[in-house]
Amino acid sequence: MSMFEDIPVDVGVIYEGERIRGPDMFVELGGPKIENKFELVRTREIDDIEDGKIAVIGTDIKAMEEGSRWPLGIFIEVAGKQVEEELEGVFERRIHEYCNFIEGFMHLNQRYDIWLRLSKRSVKKGLNSFNLIGKVLQRLFKSELPIIEKIQVTFITDPDGVKEKWEEALKIYEARDARARGLKDEEVDSFYGCSLCQSFAPTHVCIITPQRYSNCGAISWFDGRAAARIDPKGPLFKIEKGELLDPIKGEFSGGNDAVKDKSLGEITRVHLYTAFDYPHTSCGCFEATAFYIPEVDGMGIVHRDFKGVAVNGLPFSTMADSTAGGRQVDGFHGLSIEYMRSPKFLQADGGWNRIVWMPSSVKERLGEFMPEDIADKIATEKDVETVDELKTFLETKAHPVVERWEALVVEAEPEVEEVVAEDPVTPTIATTIPVTASGLGLKIILKGAKIHANKIIIRLVEKKR
Numbered sequence: 353m354s355m356f357e358d359i360p361v362d363v364g365v366i367y368e369g370e371r372i373r374g375p376d377m378f379v380e381l382g383g384p385k386i387e388n389k390f391e392l393v394r395t396r397e398i399d400d401i402e403d404g405k406i407a408v409i410g411t412d413i414k415a416m417e418e419g420s421r422w423p424l425g426i427f428i429e430v431a432g433k434q435v436e437e438e439l440e441g442v443f444e445r446r447i448h449e450y451c452n453f454i455e456g457f458m459h460l461n462q463r464y465d466i467w468l469r470l471s472k473r474s475v476k477k478g479l480n481s482f483n484l485i486g487k488v489l490q491r492l493f494k495s496e497l498p499i500i501e502k503i504q505v506t507f508i509t510d511p512d513g514v515k516e517k518w519e520e521a522l523k524i525y526e527a528r529d530a531r532a533r534g535l536k537d538e539e540v541d542s543f544y545g546c547s548l549c550q551s552f553a554p555t556h557v558c559i560i561t562p563q564r565y566s567n568c569g570a571i572s573w574f575d576g577r578a579a580a581r582i583d584p585k586g587p588l589f590k591i592e593k594g595e596l597l598d599p600i601k602g603e604f605s606g607g608n609d610a611v612k613d614k615s616l617g618e619i620t621r622v623h624l625y626t627a628f629d630y631p632h633t634s635c636g637c638f639e640a641t642a643f644y645i646p647e648v649d650g651m652g653i654v655h656r657d658f659k660g661v662a663v664n665g666l667p668f669s670t671m672a673d674s675t676a677g678g679r680q681v682d683g684f685h686g687l688s689i690e691y692m693r694s695p696k697f698l699q700a701d702g703g704w705n706r707i708v709w710m711p712s713s714v715k716e717r718l719g720e721f722m723p724e725d726i727a728d729k730i731a732t733e734k735d736v737e738t739v740d741e742l743k744t745f746l747e748t749k750a751h752p753v754v755e756r757w758e759a760l761v762v763e764a765e766p767e768v769e770e771v772v773a774e775d776p777v778t779p780t781i782a783t784t785i786p787v788t789a790s791g792l793g794l795k796i797i798l799k800g801a802k803i804h805a806n807k808i809i810i811r812l813v814e815k816k817r
């Protein structure tokens with residue numbers, strides 16, 4: 353522990369996954385109740401930064417009132433001969449891991465979604481300044497990623513300061529994401545896997561392809577490639593694509609092998625471009641979740657920052673619980689906003705033609721990435737509040753899912769056949785099975801039954817309205 357002997361709390365991998373509940377928290381930094389928060393890593397020229405420097409702009413922990421909430425910016429600058437701009441996203445994602453190594457310090461999510469809590473117990477032990485947290489981060493970064501030769505950390509809690517830098521950070525995230533757009537999954541030989549979230553969801557592995565961005569929205573295929581190169585023993589690793597087993601659902605033999613290996617046999621197959629039938633697993637830090645709405649046979653999307661309830665009456669947190677944990681849950685699918693900009697977005701399920709509801713703020717953010725002819729047909733919280741209202745909305749707008757309802761009605765109509773037995777004097781049994789207005793038909797399977805009938809008549813009856 354010599355590396356941390358001047359730190360008043362323990363530091364180690366065993367604290368990862370530690371949760372700090374409301375009553376145990378001294379302060380909350382960022383989180384859903386605070387609008388402006390971010391973490392950002394930038395690479396610098398070696399002479400432009402001062403190694404070991406830690407700055408605090410705004411109120412430090414010891415001056416914060418117990419139980420209070422604060423905006424937070426964590427701004428880290430790194431330099432080194434081998435440090436390239438391409439690695440910024442990968443370094444940035446490690447902030448999550450390293451903060452969680454600190455006893456009594458919890459870090460959730462990433463980028464503009466960060467949510468941290470510091471426990472009363474750890475503050476009592478003496479962890480009462482950002483300087484101490486900064487020291488831990490600097491030492492972990494340098495020891496775990498030796499290509500970092502110099503590191504300087506700035507914590508911002510001043511609301512105006514956070515807001516200003518947050519606006520800049522949003523532009524940098526967007527530029528990073530834009531760099532990764534355009535490349536197709538078909539054009540590369542390998543994908544990248546990430547198992548960083550296994551401390552929270554032990555069977556979860558992200559498969560990051562050019563067109564399926566990681567669930568957290570913080571790691572692109574380029575980031576995966578750069579990380580696997582500089583830190584081959586780290587959580588990001590190369591996956592050979594292998595054989596293409598299903599181009600629509602996105603099943604690759606290499607992907608299957610990787611999830612099988614990393615989930616220790618728990619997950620055996622993964623379909624990358626669908627929310628059903630072996631969907632990609634969801635850890636806990638996905639930016640948004642897609643959810644199936646059976647009444648309209650469509651998908652809704654709800655993101656982490658959405659404060660209200662979704663059209664099915666559930667808030668994000670409830671649906672996130674149904675989605676998370678590294679499981680494959682049909683119809684509940686954690687994803688990143690960036691994946692929604694991809695042409696492969698839920699392609700096996702109908703892609704955008706299957707999306708029926710999403711919060712207006714996500715819709716605004718996606719803007720031009722939504723096909724023009726569908727954007728107006730997707731409802732938001734401003735258009736509808738219930739599934740019934742949604743149904744009417746979709747019908748009025750002639751959303752493509754409405755055609756699916758019609759197709760279901762047609763499929764449900766039974767095939768008709770009239771069979772006339774040879775012996776006309778034996779008693780007959782006649783049964784009528786109507787086609788229901790909801791489109792549900794009736795299927796009867798009699799296995800191993802012995803039935804004797806001289807005459808069965810099945811007639812097609814007209815549907816009464």
Ligand code: SF4
Nearest residue numbers: 546548549558566568
């Ligand atoms: S969500 Fe996926 S890519 Fe992001 S840190 Fe977790 S495992 Fe890695």
